């Protein structure tokens with residue numbers, strides 16, 4: 001196991017030492033044993049579980065797990081701590097505004113987009129278990145350690161989702177999806193590694209840089225949320241086993257495009273507004289998918305980015321936006337569709353493929369399906 005390295009990454013980055021009178025981390029047993037027993041229970045300390053400890057526990061579910069998966073995920077936690085530090089200081093340093101380049105999506109890259117991408121690439125490329133890194137900001141996937149016998153995973157990410165919100169101090173996020181090298185794949189065929197349906201994700205998650213920095217992840221065994229404690233420099237378990245409420249009070253959609261939505265979506269939105277579903281829904285839309293989804297996960301309801309006249313295939317990207325969100329939603333008891341089928345069943349044809357995305361609580365998703373079937 002790489003426990004030594006993992007522990008180093010959980011040490012404070014700010015130089016500020018944790019206040020041991022009020023906070024203590026539960027020691028990670030060298031054998032990765034139980035975290036439940038607190039060997040030193042006192043009233044003066046508040047035991048915490050870091051994301052690293054949690055991942056070590058989770059990976060025990062995988063037969064023969066060697067610690068490499070938790071080492072991989074520690075690359076994400078380290079990178080996102082660096083990104084959040086830059087986001088938090090954004091108005092003070094020369095990091096706001098456009099970088100001057102246009103990415104593969106035809107979108108103007110923000111300086112923070114470029115920074116976030118470089119940080120993730122840097123932190124992940126040294127993990128030998130990763131063979132491929134694919135990002136929204138790069139036209140083609142980057143192959144790293146591809147021919148190493150230890151390279152088993154492809155990590156696909158959107159380094160900074162919602163980046164057009166950065167300059168106005170609104171929440172942004174990072175999304176990631178982890179796929180395993182397909183069984184029997186020996187030639188290093190990048191396409192085979194990356195173009196797998198979302199149902200094959202072995203892990204997925206997001207980080208929302210909001211009023212606090214929160215990491216939410218799943219390895220297919222429930223959804224868990226960790227808040228970054230800036231004094232300790234660690235993601236600390238704050239939302240264990242998250243469950244999406246079965247019905248919410250909000251819908252989240254860019255209403256400016258309503259005239260461009262297929263008629264079924266307009267009918268559905270009208271039903272939400274009408275009170276026919278038990279109450280009149282309120283509308284909330286940030287324009288950062290991660291932040292809009294995070295609210296939906298916690299409060300229930302529905303987030304929609306339907307097809308429009310100008311984006312008939314939707315706007316959001318399947319592999320690194322819709323798939324991780326869909327896996328988390330399902331693991332938390334919700335659902336995700338592209339309007340025709342389950343998002344996680346879609347066989348991708350292209351790394352930057354777009355998709356409509358409607359994700360939310362079971363009551364709203366049942367109703368949407370009924371309305372779309374009739375339309």
Ligand code: AFP
Nearest residue numbers: 161162163164165254287288289290
């Ligand atoms: P940016 O990263 O360019 O800000 O796009 C954000 C995003 O991909 C997603 O996070 C939002 O849900 C969606 O686009 C907002 O798009 P609209 O501005 O068309 O509503």
